[in-house]
Amino acid sequence: MPGDTGRGSEGRPNAGFIVTSDGVVVIDALASPADGERLLRSIRTVSHAPIRWLVLTHHHPDHTFGAIVFRRAGARVIAHPDLRTLASEGGDDALLADWVRVVGLPAMLGFQFADTPSVAVTGTDTLRLGGRTLVITHPGAAHTPGDLIIWLPAERVLFAGDILIEDGVTMMVDGNSGALLHALDVIDSLHPRIAVPGHGRLPPDPAVLVDTTRRYVTALRRDMRAAVEQGGGMRKAMAGLPPADETRPVSLHSRLRRNAVWVYLEMEKAVMGLDDSTDSAGARR
Numbered sequence: 001m002p003g004d005t006g007r008g009s010e011g012r013p014n015a016g017f018i019v020t021s022d023g024v025v026v027i028d029a030l031a032s033p034a035d036g037e038r039l040l041r042s043i044r045t046v047s048h049a050p051i052r053w054l055v056l057t058h059h060h061p062d063h064t065f066g067a068i069v070f071r072r073a074g075a076r077v078i079a080h081p082d083l084r085t086l087a088s089e090g091g092d093d094a095l096l097a098d099w100v101r102v103v104g105l106p107a108m109l110g111f112q113f114a115d116t117p118s119v120a121v122t123g124t125d126t127l128r129l130g131g132r133t134l135v136i137t138h139p140g141a142a143h144t145p146g147d148l149i150i151w152l153p154a155e156r157v158l159f160a161g162d163i164l165i166e167d168g169v170t171m172m173v174d175g176n177s178g179a180l181l182h183a184l185d186v187i188d189s190l191h192p193r194i195a196v197p198g199h200g201r202l203p204p205d206p207a208v209l210v211d212t213t214r215r216y217v218t219a220l221r222r223d224m225r226a227a228v229e230q231g232g233g234m235r236k237a238m239a240g241l242p243p244a245d246e247t248r249p250v251s252l253h254s255r256l257r258r259n260a261v262w263v264y265l266e267m268e269k270a271v272m273g274l275d276d277s278t279d280s281a282g283a284r285r
């Protein structure tokens with residue numbers, strides 16, 4: 001179920017579902033209970049089997065705030081137990097208030113935090129249901145500390161979460177650019193036939209999107225490292241970048257700029273000999 005691509009990769013997240021002979025597995029829950037209901041209705045046009053599992057690719061609100069709908073439908077949640085994101089830094093109330101501003105109060109009715117896993121995955125786990133096999137892996141704290149990728153080996157279909165975004169500019173400000181490169185290697189090693197990115201349309205060739213993403217991250221790390229070593233300061237390092245869009249924190253320009261700030265700080269730590277595997281945010285609860 002590809003998200004709306006009318007606003008580029010910025011707006012709507014993707015979700016998916018897998019129908020088996022023993023029930024349905026849903027991948028990600030969209031951005032609100034209203035969106036979750038919409039996704040459930042889509043599933044019900046295809047199958048009336050029980051919803052067994054909801055697997056979350058990470059804990060950003062635009063992928064989890066519809067989770068309550070699937071909990072109520074009987075699903076158990078598979079997710080990484082690390083719920084931290086920058087969005088949750090101000091606490092649950094602030095996170096919810098921010099999101100009400102984004103999607104509107106009516107869309108949030110009946111909301112409650114529902115992304116805490118019933119089954120936590122921190123390494124690799126295999127889910128077998130109704131003749132289908134899903135391999136669920138934490139590829140490292142690439143996009144967020146709680147990233148999971150979902151791989152269907154028989155079908156060669158990968159759900160990458162926000163490690164892949166349709167335009168190749170994946171956000172790293174809740175994760176780590178080095179871990180992101182590692183996660184891309186993991187995805188490449190699978191040779192997926194179909195890769196579902198976290199936002200936007202499915203790439204005609206998954207390997208091309210992985211390569212585009214890798215080139216972007218690698219160049220940013222190289223440029224920011226050079227800037228740190230030349231000692232001109234962050235302002236100079238950022239001079240060639242477009243200004244961020246003030247009211248659109250995840251527009252392309254905003255992502256380019258926020259990633260650059262983040263990777264500059266990573267490279268500063270690396271050059272100073274400190275670990276660049278950044279711990280990004282305080283615990284949400």
Ligand SMILES: [Zn+2]
Nearest residue numbers: 058060143162
């Ligand atoms: Zn995300």
